[in-house]
Amino acid sequence: MQAIDVVEEFRGLTWEGPFAPDTIARAGDALEAGKVLFFPDLAFRLRPEEAGFLDDKVSDHSRKNVSFDPLTGQIGATTLAGVEEKKLAAMLDRFGRQARSLLVGLIPAYDIGLERARTSFRPVEIAGRPTSPRHDDRRLHVDAFPSRPMRGKRILRVFSNIAPGDTLRHWEVGEPFADFAKKFLPRLRHPLPGAAWFMERIGLTKGRRSPYDFLMLGLHDQGKLDHTYQREAPRVKLAFPPGSTWIVYTDQVLHAAMSGRFALEQTFHLPNDRLLHPERSPLRVLERLAGRELV
Incomplete structure (x- = not known):
């Protein structure tokens, strides 16, 4: 697998359109095909009063x-309070709004139905952070939410490296989703009857899990916990420099965040029927493999 297979690069763009028709066509096709859209010169600019946030002490860990x-x-998991907390919240909100502007400029069809979820700031170095295998983002995985059933909605994320100096954010990107799913789908157990109702009833989930959610969580966990797969699976190494931005469907693209700090991330959710190519989505791939509807 070569880097050309997983990255679609765009230069000279701003956070707001309008963009050229060929750029729009290329972005939508590449993103839904499971590529990482990479903008090496699209930086999120901090204001002078925000420079102090580039310190891992802003996180309460x-x-x-x-x-x-x-x-x-509201902002959570920070040591900041008062005016400084509000400034950080304003910075994250500004990034989220710029991320949405970029997305709908590149793929105008997403404007209707695109749901903005949480904005994250990741100031702490990834490498060396202690965690369990299931929660270790340095292992190849697809994203799935244990407490929030997606019921076929997509997980789309915009990242930007705002680290000072030359601190790269290193990723690994794995094989196509369909190939990954074919390996692990036969291993997954069916949930017990009534499990989705019970988890919703006692508050473990915000809404009822669909069969799709059970499968995606199973793929996430089984992939991360398979040590042989993590050691031998095909992958491409990527490095995102400071001042760069990238966009990826993290429920479709196997990815691992290996090292780096001071990244911003904005999560969006998008209904499957708002996609340009819904047949490429994890929902449709899994339905074809399972031979049944999953939502």
Whole structure:
């Protein structure tokens, strides 16, 4: 697998369109085909009063990310308070709004249905961080949410490296989703009857899991816990320099974040029927492999 197979590069773009028709066509096709859209010269600019946030002490280390909820305006897992906390929240909100502008400029069809979820700031170095294999983002995985059933909605993320100096953010990207799913789908156990109802009833999930959610969580866990797969699976190594931005469907692209700090990330959710090519989605791939509807 060569890097050309997993990266689609765009230069000279801004956070807001309009963009050229050929750029729009190339971005939408590449993104939904499972590529990483890479913008090597698209930087998120910090304001002078925000430079002090490039310090891992802004995190309280209770979680791997400092998070901002755009629905409530609340920020969590930070040591900051008062005016400084509000400044950090404003910075994360600005990044989230710019990320949405970039997405709908590149893929106008996403404007209707695109849901902005949490914005994250990741100030802590990845390499060397102690964690269990299931929660280790240095292992190849696809994203799935244990407590929030997606029921076929996509997980789309915009990242930007805002680290000072020359601190790279290193990733690895794995094989196509369909190839990964074919390996692990036969290993997954069917949930017990009534499991989805029970987990919703006692508050373990915010909504009821669909068969799709059970399969995606199973793929996430089994892939991470298979030490042989993690050692031998095909992968491409990527390095994102400071001042660069990248976009990827993390529920489709096997990825591992290996090292780096001071990254911003904005998560979006998108209904499957708003895709340009819904047949390429994890939902449709798994339905074809399972031979049944999953939502």
